[in-house]
Amino acid sequence: MTLYTSTVITPRKPSRAWAKFGENIAYALGLPILLLIIWGLWSSISPALFFPSPLVIFEAFVDTWVGPAFFIDVLPSLGRLAIGAILAIALGIAAGTLIGLVRWLRELLEPVLEFFRAVPPPVLIPIIAVLVGANDVMKIVVIIAGAVWPVLLNTIEGVRATDSVMTETASSFALTRGERLRYLVLPAASPRIMAGVRQCLSIALILMVISEMFFSSSGLGFKIVYFQRNYLIAEMWSGIVLLGLIGVLLAAIFGFVERRVLRWYHGIKEVERA
Amino acid sequence: MVIVDAPATAAPAARRSSRRALRKFALGVAGILGFLVTWQLLPTLGIVDPTYFPTATETLAQLAVEMRDVEFWRNVGRTLTAWGIGLLIATVLAVVLGTVIGLVPFLRRATHTTVEFLRPIPSVALIPLAILMYGYQLQAALLIIVFASFWQVFIQVLYGVADVDSVARDTARSFGLTRGSRIVNLVFPTALPYLMTGLRLAATVALILAITAEMFIGNPGLGRAIMFARDAGQWTTVYALVIVTGVLGLLINLVFRAIERRSLSWHQSVRGEEVL
Numbered sequence: 001m002t003l004y005t006s007t008v009i010t011p012r013k014p015s016r017a018w019a020k021f022g023e024n025i026a027y028a029l030g031l032p033i034l035l036l037i038i039w040g041l042w043s044s045i046s047p048a049l050f051f052p053s054p055l056v057i058f059e060a061f062v063d064t065w066v067g068p069a070f071f072i073d074v075l076p077s078l079g080r081l082a083i084g085a086i087l088a089i090a091l092g093i094a095a096g097t098l099i100g101l102v103r104w105l106r107e108l109l110e111p112v113l114e115f116f117r118a119v120p121p122p123v124l125i126p127i128i129a130v131l132v133g134a135n136d137v138m139k140i141v142v143i144i145a146g147a148v149w150p151v152l153l154n155t156i157e158g159v160r161a162t163d164s165v166m167t168e169t170a171s172s173f174a175l176t177r178g179e180r181l182r183y184l185v186l187p188a189a190s191p192r193i194m195a196g197v198r199q200c201l202s203i204a205l206i207l208m209v210i211s212e213m214f215f216s217s218s219g220l221g222f223k224i225v226y227f228q229r230n231y232l233i234a235e236m237w238s239g240i241v242l243l244g245l246i247g248v249l250l251a252a253i254f255g256f257v258e259r260r261v262l263r264w265y266h267g268i269k270e271v272e273r274a
Numbered sequence: 275m276v277i278v279d280a281p282a283t284a285a286p287a288a289r290r291s292s293r294r295a296l297r298k299f300a301l302g303v304a305g306i307l308g309f310l311v312t313w314q315l316l317p318t319l320g321i322v323d324p325t326y327f328p329t330a331t332e333t334l335a336q337l338a339v340e341m342r343d344v345e346f347w348r349n350v351g352r353t354l355t356a357w358g359i360g361l362l363i364a365t366v367l368a369v370v371l372g373t374v375i376g377l378v379p380f381l382r383r384a385t386h387t388t389v390e391f392l393r394p395i396p397s398v399a400l401i402p403l404a405i406l407m408y409g410y411q412l413q414a415a416l417l418i419i420v421f422a423s424f425w426q427v428f429i430q431v432l433y434g435v436a437d438v439d440s441v442a443r444d445t446a447r448s449f450g451l452t453r454g455s456r457i458v459n460l461v462f463p464t465a466l467p468y469l470m471t472g473l474r475l476a477a478t479v480a481l482i483l484a485i486t487a488e489m490f491i492g493n494p495g496l497g498r499a500i501m502f503a504r505d506a507g508q509w510t511t512v513y514a515l516v517i518v519t520g521v522l523g524l525l526i527n528l529v530f531r532a533i534e535r536r537s538l539s540w541h542q543s544v545r546g547e548e549v550l
Contacts, residue, residue, distance in 0.1 A: 027383045027384055027386070027387075028386070028387045029387065030384055031384050031385055031387070031388045032387060032388050032391070035388065050403065050406050050407055104301060107297070107298045107301035107302060107305075108301045108302070108304060108305040108308070109305050110302060110305070111302040111303075111305055111306055112305050112306055112309045114524065114527075115520050115521075115524060116520070117523075118478075118520050118521075118522075118523030118524040118526075118527055119516060119519060119520035119523060120481060120482040120485045120486065120519050120520075120523060121482065122482065122485065122486040122489060122490075122497075123485060123489070123497070123500055123515075123516045123519050124516075126500065126501070126504045126512065127326075127512065127513070127516065130326045130504075130509075131322065131323075131326055131327065202394070202396065205396045206396050206397070206398050206486075209396055209398045209399060210398050210486065210490065213398070213401065213490065214490055224399065224402055225401075225402055227402070228402035228403075228405060228406060233406070236402050236403070236406075237403075239399075240395070240399045240400065240402075240403065243395060243396055243399040244391065244392075244394070244395040244399065247394030247395050247396055248390070248391055248394050250394065251390070251393075251394040
């Protein structure tokens with residue numbers, strides 16, 4: 001049986017697959033290319049001072065960021081971002097699990113934590129800058145202090161909302177505290193935690209940029225403001241593009257991790273939807 | 275609702291739940307008091323420098339002084355104006371574009387990569403551009419606010435519009451509903467919960483960016499007042515204003531949660547919560 005069908009189908013299949021692939025590429029790249037062409041034409045027809053053509057920005061991008069500047073300004077920024085974000089996530093999940101599991105602690109702390117979450121994170125920068133001093137530690141503390149709240153509060157919420165049937169099942173199977181944490185509480189809370197991590201990452205990126213822009217003499221944010229103050233417009237745009245790329249990269253990493261961690265969850269959702 | 279007899283167990287259950295609410299309230303107040311006492315003790319005992327970390331009583335006293343000042347309320351007004359205008363522009367743009375793009379599969383596919391590239395760009399990266407284009411004016415702040423809050427609403431509307439139940443859609447088609455009435459009676463109710471979530475997130479983000487813009491672009495408002503106080507070394511004022519921004523954030527969150535509840539009172543997610 002397999003012989004018959006395979007001989008009949010094979011001649012048509014690859015061409016259709018290629019057509020499909022081509023179509024996907026066209027959909028994926030069509031609009032960006034179109035927009036870039038429009039931008040390029042626009043800037044050559046009516047040159048605006050603050051909107052150089054994409055080609056000029058691309059040249060500036062290569063000149064500015066490819067080379068030693070990448071190691072002097074970009075890598076340290078990314079390192080601080082990574083350390084800050086990872087510490088914020090770890091701290092948020094650890095404290096959130098504890099607070100979520102202990103009822104009186106949760107009720108005691110919830111109003112205070114809600115308030116801290118509501119404080120716009122950038123206002124913390126001047127305060128932390130004067131308490132810690134304008135150095136690398138300050139930038140990491142700023143990222144942690146601003147980005148920990150969404151993870152913390154979402155973890156509390158997720159841990160609290162663990163299905164009661166499952167909790168009872170776990171206790172009647174005499175799971176130890178550690179096992180219960182590992183196999184029940186954290187997986188049950190993980191969709192919420194991941195939603196918090198997503199917010200945490202975007203806040204962390206914002207704080208990294210701002211703290212460098214205004215309280216630093218190196219780093220990506222500092223460079224962009226430096227270019228702007230010296231009217232190096234194309235270089236400034238290249239910095240914005242680089243920040244955009246970092247944002248996309250972060251989103252991609254997050255998407256990859258989320259799909260792995262929440263594979264079971266998305267599976268359940270799909271079954272429900274079907 | 276009125277006709278249904280309350281079951282016999284309802285009264286003790288209600289009493290238990292009211293006692294639980296009381297306990298929660300008391301613990302919450304205790305938590306706030308504990309926080310204030312800790313804050314008071316840290317500088318008093320000299321654990322942190324009292325010059326840069328004033329006590330809670332000093333800060334609250336300063337807050338009371340600020341609140342008698344007209345300029346303070348003007349700054350609150352300016353911040354909320356920038357926030358409101360930015361949120362409004364972003365919401366209108368996002369709803370219109372989100373509905374159109376969400377309803378047309380071709381557009382949804384064609385814009386996917388562009389959206390996925392533009393959305394993660396941190397809006398603060400645009401601060402230098404905003405300063406170049408508009409200087410210290412409100413428009414500079416609006417550029418940042420709109421860019422940041424637009425995506426929150428847009429993505430939600432995009433998902434919401436696409437989430438229409440296929441059975442409901444086919445039913446509407448076979449009943450011969452026109453395109454306009456399908457949008458009003460089918461797409462809109464489906465997308466509304468998504469829109470409300472997006473709106474609540476956007477309101478918070480817009481406030482963050484409004485204050486960030488005032489701090490670092492320099493258009494007048496609470497954020498600039500914080501930076502002025504910092505430059506003048508008035509640290510109690512800085513802390514008092516930071517508290518004000520937190521209270522504003524809290525109020526905005528509460529108001530939008532209430533709006534969400536009210537406008538979705540018919541929806542399963544809200545009705546379900548009330549039962550529990």
